[in-house]
Amino acid sequence: MRFSKMLTILPIVVASYAFASPLEKRVTVSDIGDIISPTDGSSITPGTPFSFQYADGYGAGCYAGYTSIDVWLVDHEPTGSDLNSTYQFPDGNFLYHFGSYTIINFIGLPPGVNPSPPSTLTLPDPLDAAYDNQEVWFAVTEELSACVV
Numbered sequence: 001m002r003f004s005k006m007l008t009i010l011p012i013v014v015a016s017y018a019f020a021s022p023l024e025k026r027v028t029v030s031d032i033g034d035i036i037s038p039t040d041g042s043s044i045t046p047g048t049p050f051s052f053q054y055a056d057g058y059g060a061g062c063y064a065g066y067t068s069i070d071v072w073l074v075d076h077e078p079t080g081s082d083l084n085s086t087y088q089f090p091d092g093n094f095l096y097h098f099g100s101y102t103i104i105n106f107i108g109l110p111p112g113v114n115p116s117p118p119s120t121l122t123l124p125d126p127l128d129a130a131y132d133n134q135e136v137w138f139a140v141t142e143e144l145s146a147c148v149v
């Protein structure tokens, strides 16, 4: 019997949820940053790169030299209480982790601990068939480490 692998098309509700975690180790949930791409309601196809653009929020009046972000796919509308003490979705609470990246906010700073966010991301494998035609959430968690200005 021939088995053909199907690609799943995933509708995505893009939640511009960014979670800022200031130095005091409190998690603040707010629409602090801005997910520019993918846009709300767009679809992604496993194995096919989609464009990714995120504008970090800095937080109110806080301009950090570096902003650490993590990019996730989750199957529920995310809230701050979903995150564990290291500000990540715990194992089993996310569908895919696209990676950890460092945004450099000022020209001339040395490289950050993680690579800069790429302009495209790829979901490598189809999700479980249970998610076919289900809306999933694209979430960015943002960590503020220090205010420069």
Ligand SMILES: *[C@@H]1O[C@H](CO)[C@@H](O)[C@H](O)[C@H]1NC(C)=O
Binding pocket: 084, 085, 086, 087, 088, 089, 090, 091
């Ligand atoms: C938080 O979740 C991540 C998985 O996303 C895990 O690697 C990390 O160890 C967890 N942190 C703690 C403190 O449990």
